[in-house]
Amino acid sequence: MNYFELFSLPVEFSVDQTRLSQTYRDLQKQFHPDKFTMQDDRTRLQAMQKSTEINDAFQTLKDSCLRAQYILKLSGLDIELEQRTLQDTGFLIQQMEWREKVANFSEDDEQAIEEFNQDISALVKGLEAEIETALQAEQLETTANLIRKLKFMLKLQVELELLEEKLFD
Numbered sequence: 001m002n003y004f005e006l007f008s009l010p011v012e013f014s015v016d017q018t019r020l021s022q023t024y025r026d027l028q029k030q031f032h033p034d035k036f037t038m039q040d041d042r043t044r045l046q047a048m049q050k051s052t053e054i055n056d057a058f059q060t061l062k063d064s065c066l067r068a069q070y071i072l073k074l075s076g077l078d079i080e081l082e083q084r085t086l087q088d089t090g091f092l093i094q095q096m097e098w099r100e101k102v103a104n105f106s107e108d109d110e111q112a113i114e115e116f117n118q119d120i121s122a123l124v125k126g127l128e129a130e131i132e133t134a135l136q137a138e139q140l141e142t143t144a145n146l147i148r149k150l151k152f153m154l155k156l157q158v159e160l161e162l163l164e165e166k167l168f169d
Contacts, residue, residue, distance in 0.1 A: 002074060003057035013068060013132040015061055024058045065154055068131050068147050077140045079147065086148045095152060102159055107167045117160050124153045 004011045007023045031054060036047040060066045069080055086092065098120075105113050127150045134143040 003061055003070060006054065006057050007061060009061070011071060011074060013064075013071060013128075013135050015067065017062065020058070020061055024054065027054045064128050064131075065147060065150050068135065068143065068150070071135055072140060072143055072147070075138070075140055077144060079144050084148075086145060086152075088145065088149070091149060091152075098156060102156070102163060105163060105167070110168060113160065113164060113167075117157070117164075120153060120157055120160065124150065124157070127153060 002011070006027070007020060009015060009020065009023075028051065031047055031050040033044065033048045033051050036044045039047070060070050072079060101116065105116075127146055131143055131146045131150065134146055
């Protein structure tokens with residue numbers, strides 16, 4: 001059973017997060033290992049495995065990048081553990097510029113950091129929209145390249161959050 005089937009969701013990039021969370025809670029109530037403490041070892045193990053599967057599925061489906069990778073995997077293209085780098089020279093140059101910009105921020109740049117973070121968030125939303133379109137068109141390689149870009153952008157957002165904590169907390 002794939003993760004979408006487990007949560008009774010269609011295999012689509014857009015996911016109703018409220019429905020996903022509600023189904024997660026319902027499944028956890030049904031399969032939580034604590035409900036099986038008085039059962040035999042085999043039943044307890046099965047409950048633990050099912051609970052783990054539910055947790056893994058929820059974490060995958062609630063995250064846009066992991067969800068896109070999972071849909072690609074279901075389509076026969078698994079990029080989860082790949083070491084391949086993006087071949088888009090323009091994007092690689094942009095990455096270097098963004099990293100340099102982040103490295104040069106100081107505590108005097110709070111407003112600039114916030115604006116940059118908003119710019120990156122907008123780019124992430126744009127990439128997610130492109131991923132959805134590419135998946136709908138079953139353009140797997142295009143989707144894979146967009147996911148590679150999204151991974152970088154999400155890492156950059158984390159770096160910005162850490163920088164903000166370091167500079168302003």
